[in-house]
Amino acid sequence: MNKLPLAKRVQILSMLCEGWSMRSISRVVDVSINTVSKLLIDAGKVCAGFHDATVRDVKAQQVQVDEIWSFTYAKKNVRTAKAGPDRAGDTWTWTAIDADSKLIVSWLVGGRDGEYALAFIVDVASRLANRVQLTSTGHAAYLRAVEETFGADLDYAVIQKLYGAAPEAAKGHYSPAECIGVRKEQVEGNPHPAHVSTSYVECSNLTMRMHNRRFTQLTTAFSKKFENHVHMVALYTVWYNFVKMKAVRLSPAMAAGVTERLWSMEDVATLVDAVG
DSSP: OOOOOHHHHHHHHHHHHTTOOHHHHHHHHTOOHHHHHHHHHHHHHHHHHHHHHHSOSBOOSEEEEEEEEEEESOSSOTTTSTTOOTTOEEEEEEEEEETTTOOEEEEEEEOOSHHHHHHHHHHHHHTBSSOOEEEEESOHHHHHHHHHHHTTSSEEEEEEEEEOOOOGGGOSTTOOOOEEEEEEEEEESOOOGGGOOOHHHHHHHHHHHHHOGGGOSSSSOSBSSHHHHHHHHHHHHHIIIIISOOTTSOOHHHHTTSOSSOOOHHHHHHHHHHHO
16 A cells, blocks of 8 residues: 655644644645545554553642533534434543643543543543642532542642623623632642642643644534544644643653653654554
């Protein structure tokens, strides 16, 4: 089978992580959309395995967790959609970030119920090397998941956002009510009030939404297959952790001590080749 030159594979992977849709990439790079899809699947599988094996024993002090909403296959008409798959509709990506290094410690794509919350928090705990201060949103599923996973072996706080009534002029499908304040609640241990925040993970999730075409809300570029959505999150996470450079010429993985060098997308493409 003919194989794309390394430069083209690097270009496709880079464009995927910079927010291009697969059809746009196929037109610009002059390859079939099946070629782009196949490379995404291969890269996603390899990147998921690489993250799972590499991001371990993270020496974090403050960890923040949150979820980011998207949808696959269809948004609202899932029940009436023709041949809709089981996982069509609302799709949530759970993320945990080290507040100091900005490393994405863990991620999980799926539903937003207690089962997914527990699986996510268990994975977060398995990647940490020491006791941490954890901050989550007020999503009730976190409380039981954190209790079952950590017990009393962490400092845990919840931050509740308080919303006012949305003015008539701001009402719309993507116009949330105005946030008029927050309430910090101590749940376990002795969390430091100054570090009870989800600002960093929310900023990270915004970066994911801006750099990942599949998270765009008003578009036709959303994921048609749940599996491809997972592959894209896996690819993006490795790009964000190892390739995306911070202002001080460090990647999040370098800042967290997970790697000693700044990766390039060529390294990611080479990793895919080595495993494949």
